[in-house]
Amino acid sequence: MLKIPQSAYASLRQHGEETYPCECCGVLLGQFDDDGGAEARSEAGSKTVSRIARCGNTRQDSPHNRYHIDPRDLIRIQREGRERGEDIVGFYHSHPDHPAECSPTDLAEAHWFGCSYVITSVEKGNATITNSFELAGSDEAGKKFVDEKMIVV
Numbered sequence: 233m234l235k236i237p238q239s240a241y242a243s244l245r246q247h248g249e250e251t252y253p254c255e256c257c258g259v260l261l262g263q264f265d266d267d268g269g270a271e272a273r274s275e276a277g278s279k280t281v282s283r284i285a286r287c288g289n290t291r292q293d294s295p296h297n298r299y300h301i302d303p304r305d306l307i308r309i310q311r312e313g314r315e316r317g318e319d320i321v322g323f324y325h326s327h328p329d330h331p332a333e334c335s336p337t338d339l340a341e342a343h344w345f346g347c348s349y350v351i352t353s354v355e356k357g358n359a360t361i362t363n364s365f366e367l368a369g370s371d372e373a374g375k376k377f378v379d380e381k382m383i384v385v
């Protein structure tokens with residue numbers, strides 16, 4: 233389960249509208265609500281988002297259906313989050329004129345087990361459906377996305 237404040241939810245959806253027809257992407261910062269450590273995180277645990285960090289989409293080859301977060305951005309966001317006591321609990325991106333479902337590429341490029349992957353469909357420039365998926369499994373061969381309940385608080 234992913235709990236996200238209304239302001240962060242609105243902001244990540246708006247980000248997708250702003251970058252349309254290209255994909256947007258960013259990071260979800262917050263807390264893992266269980267305290268079972270990394271192993272428990274591979275099971276369905278709940279997470280609370282405290283803020284989002286917008287990223288530039290560095291995919292130049294196909295920005296309308298691919299996203300990529302610059303590793304330097306990610307390291308900076310992770311460091312700044314830790315200074316505030318926040319972990320990276322997930323990622324978000326948009327699907328311009330495509331459903332808010334995970335693509336095979338999304339799965340191939342997802343490596344943060346137990347984290348949330350939030351996808352917003354942006355139809356003709358307007359954010360419509362936003363879904364969350366948790367990356368389940370414990371290794372690359374067995375990983376899969378599972379539907380995750382998202383609560384806007």
Ligand SMILES: [Zn+2]
Pocket residue numbers: 325326327334335338351
């Ligand atoms: Zn995608």
